[in-house]
Amino acid sequence: MFGLAVAVFALDRITKMLVESYVSVWDTYVVVPHLFNIIHSKNRGAAFGILADAPGEWRTFFLVGLTLIVLVFVASLLWQTTSTTSKDGRWLRLALALVLGGALGNIYDRIFYGMVTDFLDLYLGSYHWHTFNIADSAITLGSALLIFDLWQGRTHKAKA
Numbered sequence: 001m002f003g004l005a006v007a008v009f010a011l012d013r014i015t016k017m018l019v020e021s022y023v024s025v026w027d028t029y030v031v032v033p034h035l036f037n038i039i040h041s042k043n044r045g046a047a048f049g050i051l052a053d054a055p056g057e058w059r060t061f062f063l064v065g066l067t068l069i070v071l072v073f074v075a076s077l078l079w080q081t082t083s084t085t086s087k088d089g090r091w092l093r094l095a096l097a098l099v100l101g102g103a104l105g106n107i108y109d110r111i112f113y114g115m116v117t118d119f120l121d122l123y124l125g126s127y128h129w130h131t132f133n134i135a136d137s138a139i140t141l142g143s144a145l146l147i148f149d150l151w152q153g154r155t156h157k158a159k160a
């Protein structure tokens with residue numbers, strides 16, 4: 001599963017490099033009208049721009065430090081669950097690998113650029129989601145799978 005984390009990181013880096021090379025900051029390319037655009041934006045804060053207005057050196061130190069703690073924790077959990085070949089832990093391993101790969105993608109940006117490149121822009125009518133990237137998608141999907149895995153565990157215990 002560490003290979004999946006590396007693949008997520010690589011896909012995130014490749015897509016960000018393409019956007020940074022071919023799309024000027026704040027340029028918008030309509031992919032599916034009224035649903036999906038590619039827009040090159042920079043996020044200095046955390047998810048949804050939280051802490052974007054905080055002082056730069058403290059913001060970066062805090063976000064990188066917090067992400068490093070999470071990376072170590074998630075990597076150790078993934079290492080522990082990978083040692084077992086049990087079919088029961090497959091959702092947990094998949095979830096942890098996605099979160100690890102996504103976190104690596106975003107921390108790379110924070111360490112080397114002090115901000116994260118976002119470019120996926122979804123909206124439906126007046127509802128508009130914050131711009132995000134592949135790493136954010138992997139973290140979100142991994143988190144949803146963690147919740148699913150927890151739910152599955154409770155379901156199995158209830159049946160036993």
